[in-house]
Amino acid sequence: MSENDNLQEADGKKETVTEDNTTTKETTLNVEETSKDLAPTKKVNPSEPEHKPSATKTSEINEDKEPTDKEEPSDDKHVDEIEASNAEDAEDESNAERHDVEEKDYHAMSMDQLVNELNRLLKHHKIQTISKHVNQIKSEFNAKFEELLDEKKEEFINDGGNEIDFYYTNDTKKLFNQLYKEYRQNIKSYYREREQTLKQNLENRLAIIEEIKGLLNVEENINTTYKHFKELQEKWRNSGPIPRDKYNNAWNTYHHHVERFYDFLHLNNDLRDLDFKHNYEQKLKIIERAEELAADDNINRAFRELQVLHKMWKEELGPVAKEHREEIWERFSNATKSIHDKRQAYYKDLDKAYEKNLEKKEEIIAQIQTIAEDKINSHGAWQKKIKEIEALREAFFNAGKVPLKVNEATWAKFKDAVRSFNRGKNQFYKNLKKSQYENLQKKKELIDIAEANKDSDDFEVVTPLMKKIQNDWKKIGHVPRRDSDKIWKQFKKACNHYFDRIHAKKKEEHQHLYDAFDKKVKLLEELKSLKLEDDVKSNIKILRDKIAEWKSIGHVPQNKRYIDGKFYKAIDETFDTLKMDKSKLEMVKFESKLENLATDDNDTRKLDNEQNFIRKKISEIKSEINQLENNLQFFSNVESDNPLVKDVHKNIANHKKELDTWKVKLSKVRDMY
Incomplete structure (x- = not known):
């Protein structure tokens, strides 16, 4: 059996000592909390004999005198720190667990992320350990929802709604309310049940004390009485947490009557000596383990396990023989002092590192404050600053811990700086949205004009108007994205309707030009598919006839005149296929070109x-x-x-x-x- 196994037997509880010598128990404290100066608790030193069995009379043993719990505090501060830590955990053995809940940057989370985080806390952590986190999440969620509410209210009013009729919620808000209600119900239930449990546990412990007191007056075989006493001790160990303000007094009373029982037990030296021997052996094992912990480089692990050892020494084991009491207590106290001193030195060095981290974080906060004070008037500039703030936020979280005494103040200062930046950013985009809504109203007015005139026949008056509102539309700035496509399609439809009517009217008035264009398209296709004969003169005549026919068709619409260029290019390409003198061919092509140039009589x-x-x-x-x-x-x-x-x-x-x-x-x- 290992030494740690012996410690577990001596304790009699379901505690485990892991392979790295870390005792798993819910009485461990957070590193930062235990670095505080802890007030010494008033206690009875378990190493000191309060009674001298050899000089105690039966009448004295039967006195029912309760301890006053007014002993002077010990001068051993290293012991006081352990006692204070264990007393703090007396009320709720899961108390220290809350320090293991990860601290996150809730301010950086969206509302959906905050809801997910709240749901995760409720599912994976004990309800009594998450109050601080839930309150932070609630604060951040409400702040973000208020901003959203302001935006929705402004949109509602801009769309013509009456302020007194405004109401808004969403699925995220409903889910948050549901989860927070669940938290409130669970925490109330927990405290209600805990209060009843603590009260009942206290009553059970007081009843055990009364039974131990009663053992001194029982007339029965001493072995039977001793067995009953050991059973009461086991019941005491398993009685659960009690109110912390009752802890020291209850333990001192219990310890007092246990000592009285051992004084009474001197009438049967064999039983007493056997118990003294067992206690001595187990306390030696505790001392040896404490001395091992004094050499452990993991200060926090050593301190946590030392807490457990002290609790075992104090609550689980009785006294030892008088000649060993001072010796083993001195040895245990020295091992405790060694761990205490190392721990104090560790936290002293840690505080120095934390001070440097504080300086870094103060510089980062100052940079954020400077950026927050900048006057930024464009979307691009704001996007650039947002990236800078994100980089500073990341640097802040990577800067490490700061001294505990300024931790909350530093965190609050950081959040205030970020909030200041966000207020400026939100105000800019709020004003931008306001400007976009104003632009939306202006564009809606232009739509009304376009739709009112789209069927007008007064083309001379309306055409300049329609062109003007199209130009005005381009000058108006952005509108809300959700309205952009809708209003553009509406405006475009009205304008196209009007100008399509104009084009149809003009086409009707100039139908002969479109007819000419159709003829020229047909003639051009004929020219491209033309097959010439071997007679050059005949071919020249054919091409000249084509040119004459083209000219006779007349003008085409202004936007269709490109077809003339295509025709004469095709004519030149056809001339190039003729087998004739180059200079003559050049002149024929030139004459053809002149005929094209002379098409416009007045130009x-x-x-x-x-x-x-x-x-x-x-x-x-x-x-x-x-x-x-x-x-x-x-x-x-x-x-x-x-x-x-x-x-x-x-x-x-x-x-x-x-x-x-x-x-x-x-x-x-x-x-x-």
């Missing part, structure tokens, strides 16, 4: 442009010829049959031939006027 701009182009071309060719003739002067001493000289003469001849062609073109253009 000579195209002819003017063509004439200017030809003159420029003639000038360029003349310049080329002059340059080539000048180059020949460099070959004055060179034979005329030199390849370079021959090439220059050839170029001059080609340019002069091209010049003659352009002069003919110029003459033909002049004849068109």
Whole structure:
């Protein structure tokens, strides 16, 4: 059997000591809480003999004198700290569990996330451990719902609703109310049941004390009395938590009468000595374990297990023989002091680290406050600042713990800074929404104008009006997203209806132009599928006839005039397929082009442009010829049959031939006027 197993036997309770020497028990305290200065409790030192059995008379033993619980506090602060910690847990053995509930940033959560977190707490934690968290969640949820309520109310009023008729809720709010109601019912039930349980446990313990007192007056075999006494001790151990304000007095009374029973037991030394021996052996094991814990580097684990050892020493084991009492208590006290001193040093170093963390967090809070004070007037700038705040929030949570005494104040300061930023952000977007609703009203007014005039026949008056409201629409800013598509479709439909009527009217008035366009489309298709014969003259005549037919069809709508370009491009491509002299072909194509340029009788701009182009071309060719003739002067001493000289003469001849062609073109253009 291991040493830890012996400790469990001595305790007689369902406690476990794990492989890493950590005792699993609900009496452990939170690291931050136990770093506080704890007030010493008034107690009876379990190591000190209160009675001297050898000098005690039977009449003295039978005195029913209760302890006053007014002993002076011990000077051993390291023991006082353990006693105070155990006393704090006396009322509710699950008390320390609340410190294991993870602290989260509820301010950063959405309403849906807050509801999910509340539901998780209710399902996975004891109801008495989550009050602080539930209250924080409730505060954050209500703040966010109030903001949403203000937005919905403003929308309701902007849509023409009366403020006194406004009411809004949603599924998230209903679920939150349901979960919070469940919490309230459960916490009330818990405290009601706990109060009854604590009261009943106290009555049970007092009854046990009375039974122990009564053992001194029972006339029966001492072995039977001793067995009864051990049964009462076991009942005491299993009696459960009692009100904390009654804990010390109840224990001191119990301890007093246990001591009296042991004094009474000196009449049977064998039983007393056997018990003293058992207690001595178990307390030695407790001491040895405490001395092991003094060497443990995990300070918090050592302290938690030390709490359990002290509780076992105090509540589970009786006295030892007089000659060992001072010795074993001194040894246990020294081991406790060693752990206490290490713990104090640990928290001293921890406090220094926490102070540095506090400095970091104060700097982060200051940065958030600075950003919150900035005057931001655009959506893009706000989005940039939101990202900066998110980065600072992350840095705040990663900065580590701060001293416990300023923890809540620092957290409150941080939340106030973030809330200040959020208020500015919300106000900006609230004003933006207000502006969007104003824009919505302006666009609705334009829709009313468009719909009122969409069937008007007074085109001269209404057309400028419709164009104006279209331009005004573009100048008006954004509207709420949910209305954007709807009103745009409504406005577009009214405007399109009006302009479609105009187009239909114009098409009716200019139907001959559309008919001409249809004819030209047909003629163009015929030209593309035309198969020419081998007779060039005949082919030229066919193409000229096509051009004449095209011109005879007349004008087409302004937006359809592109078809003329397509036709003459097709004509040129067809001419290029003819097998004839290049210069002649060029002239035929030019004459065809002139016929196209002369289509508009009252518009000579195209002819003017063509004439200017030809003159420029003639000038360029003349310049080329002059340059080539000048180059020949460099070959004055060179034979005329030199390849370079021959090439220059050839170029001059080609340019002069091209010049003659352009002069003919110029003459033909002049004849068109």
